[in-house]
Amino acid sequence: MNVSGKDMTMSRRGFLGSLFKGAACIAAATSLPRLAFAAWNEKAFKAETLEGALSSKYPGLEIVDSTAIKLKAPAIAENGAVVPVSVKTNLPDVKTISLFVEKNPSPLAVTFHLTPLNVADVSIRIRMGETSNLIAVVESGGKLHRVQQEVKVTIGGCGG
Amino acid sequence: MKIKAKVKKDITKVKMLIKHPMETGRRKDQDGNVIPGLYITEVSASHNGQPVFHAEVGQAVSKDPYMAFSFKGGVSGDKISITWIDSSGATETGEAAIK
Amino acid sequence: MGLVKLTLKIKSGLILAGLLALSGIASADAGNKAGLDYKAMVQQDVRDFQDYFKKRFSQVEFSEYKNGVYAIDAASREQWLEMEDFPPYEFAVDDGEALFETPFANGKSYADCFANGGESIRQNYPYFDSKKGEVITLELAINNCREANGEKPLAYKNGALAVLSAYMASTSTGNVFAVSVPDEAAYQAYSEGKEFFYSKRGQLNFSCADCHMRVAGQKLRADITSPALGHPTGFPVYRAKWEEMGTLHRRYAGCNKNIRAKPLPAQGRAYRNLEYFQSVMSQGLEVNGPSSRK
Numbered sequence: 001m002n003v004s005g006k007d008m009t010m011s012r013r014g015f016l017g018s019l020f021k022g023a024a025c026i027a028a029a030t031s032l033p034r035l036a037f038a039a040w041n042e043k044a045f046k047a048e049t050l051e052g053a054l055s056s057k058y059p060g061l062e063i064v065d066s067t068a069i070k071l072k073a074p075a076i077a078e079n080g081a082v083v084p085v086s087v088k089t090n091l092p093d094v095k096t097i098s099l100f101v102e103k104n105p106s107p108l109a110v111t112f113h114l115t116p117l118n119v120a121d122v123s124i125r126i127r128m129g130e131t132s133n134l135i136a137v138v139e140s141g142g143k144l145h146r147v148q149q150e151v152k153v154t155i156g157g158c159g160g
Numbered sequence: 161m162k163i164k165a166k167v168k169k170d171i172t173k174v175k176m177l178i179k180h181p182m183e184t185g186r187r188k189d190q191d192g193n194v195i196p197g198l199y200i201t202e203v204s205a206s207h208n209g210q211p212v213f214h215a216e217v218g219q220a221v222s223k224d225p226y227m228a229f230s231f232k233g234g235v236s237g238d239k240i241s242i243t244w245i246d247s248s249g250a251t252e253t254g255e256a257a258i259k
Numbered sequence: 260m261g262l263v264k265l266t267l268k269i270k271s272g273l274i275l276a277g278l279l280a281l282s283g284i285a286s287a288d289a290g291n292k293a294g295l296d297y298k299a300m301v302q303q304d305v306r307d308f309q310d311y312f313k314k315r316f317s318q319v320e321f322s323e324y325k326n327g328v329y330a331i332d333a334a335s336r337e338q339w340l341e342m343e344d345f346p347p348y349e350f351a352v353d354d355g356e357a358l359f360e361t362p363f364a365n366g367k368s369y370a371d372c373f374a375n376g377g378e379s380i381r382q383n384y385p386y387f388d389s390k391k392g393e394v395i396t397l398e399l400a401i402n403n404c405r406e407a408n409g410e411k412p413l414a415y416k417n418g419a420l421a422v423l424s425a426y427m428a429s430t431s432t433g434n435v436f437a438v439s440v441p442d443e444a445a446y447q448a449y450s451e452g453k454e455f456f457y458s459k460r461g462q463l464n465f466s467c468a469d470c471h472m473r474v475a476g477q478k479l480r481a482d483i484t485s486p487a488l489g490h491p492t493g494f495p496v497y498r499a500k501w502e503e504m505g506t507l508h509r510r511y512a513g514c515n516k517n518i519r520a521k522p523l524p525a526q527g528r529a530y531r532n533l534e535y536f537q538s539v540m541s542q543g544l545e546v547n548g549p550s551s552r553k
Contacts, residue, residue: 040201045218074338078553079499082222084341101220105186109220112229117212119171123228125342127184127220154481162349177345223502226345 066145103132172234324489355426372404381431387445428548452536461520
């Protein structure tokens with residue numbers, strides 16, 4: 001989390017801010033309440049290209065196209081500000097599921113971390129700035145399994 | 161925030177709607193000034209004290225974020241607790257019982 | 260009025276022409292209503308209007324018109340259903356409820372102004388107030404209530420008034436609209452609304468009927484226009500474009516701007532009469548506000 005320039009006073013805000021610094025908190029996670037599960041990957045969220053976001057989020061992982069993932073998103077979005085997306089898969093041992101919008105200024109939209117208790121079935125509403133490929137990757141078995149779909153985003157005719 | 165949690169055949173589906181402006185930091189107001197970014201960065205949920213969900217959230221998530229996830233082993237009456245934190249360090253926790 | 264210049268490309272054009280002609284009759288005979296059966300005339304209008312849509316969209320169940328364009332377009336309906344899973348207006352309803360239950364400075368509250376404490380009454384609006392000689396919409400009534408109790412009126416397009424309206428609509432879900440036109444003065448207001456609906460306006464020279472009857476269900480640039488039948492039933496709406504709740508009159512103003520016509524004041528006479536006409540035409544449909552739209 002970017003805390004530069006902010007005056008972090010001794011408070012809940014300051015305490016929580018320190019929770020998210022660095023990967024070391026993963027080790028600390030088991031002893032802390034819920035929140036500090038994994039750091040917010042600033043580099044990945046700030047990356048401006050799809051490749052940059054993928055390599056920041058998942059450095060070194062092999063990517064394969066998959067037919068075992070069901071990505072549900074509209075072919076033509078009603079409104080680019082609220083695009084409903086869901087990802088479902090029966091791939092085993094899913095660690096994370098991430099969504100990337102290729103043409104967004106910052107392509108990485110969200111990363112879901114799943115536990116062995118989860119069923120790999122997640123939904124979210126995202127923003128898409130323009131017609132773009134929507135890419136879902138599922139991290140399973142040490143690989144990234146990918147599926148993608150184009151979502152058209154139009155500028156409506158009947159504004160008002 | 162609002163939470164709806166329902167169990168069916170051992171799978172609990174949890175849906176949440178969080179009230180948050182999710183300002184990307186790219187919008188300008190009517191006078192041309194940039195509205196500062198303010199967006200949720202993490203959301204996590206627990207069931208009976210066990211973590212069952214965690215999301216790293218970016219600026220591409222819509223205003224008033226909606227998210228849904230599912231997990232095994234919940235029963236009617238169990239408590240789901242959801243917490244979010246945003247880029248300013250503000251945080252909120254909500255709770256609901258599984259129906 | 261230029262109504263006869265409309266080119267009608269669909270079979271039910273005859274009905275549309277009939278409705279347009281009726282509209283002409285209404286304003287011509289404004290001064291001579293003695294002995295006319297207003298209720299019967301209005302019922303004929305309702306029948307003709309609803310039959311037009313029943314023929315045009317023969318697969319659509321009548322009650323579905325409360326869902327606007329989602330009744331007639333499968334692709335957008337699917338996305339709308341995803342949103343309905345946890346609709347964005349739920350926060351607005353809660354905010355509206357909180358406002359509704361907050362007493363005024365003088366100790367009275369909204370419940371004191373409305374029948375049944377303001378619950379389950381959305382379908383009774385708008386109505387023609389014979390004493391005042393004007394159409395009263397729910398949103399106008401909310402501000403009348405505020406002013407009668409020493410409070411400042413709220414802005415009519417969004418914000419507090421929209422969420423209050425959303426809350427009141429939510430307590431009325433499922434109630435059926437049966438807005439009546441009981442006498443000559445009401446019929447005059449109804450006719451003005453009807454004339455507005457069928458009159459061309461703006462640089463683009465469209466009438467409400469052009470987009471929402473004649474080409475309803477077809478694409479206007481990137482949008483599919485909704486059927487006029489049932490228009491008021493789902494309001495106020497959470498529009499994705501607005502990212503907040505907005506009222507029917509806000510939408511009227513926006514539509515008028517789109518066709519490069521001067522938007523008229525929210526809750527002014529013209530829009531209230533238009534809402535009156537549209538609500539009468541929605542006879543038999545359920546209250547479905549608040550709802551979400553793109």
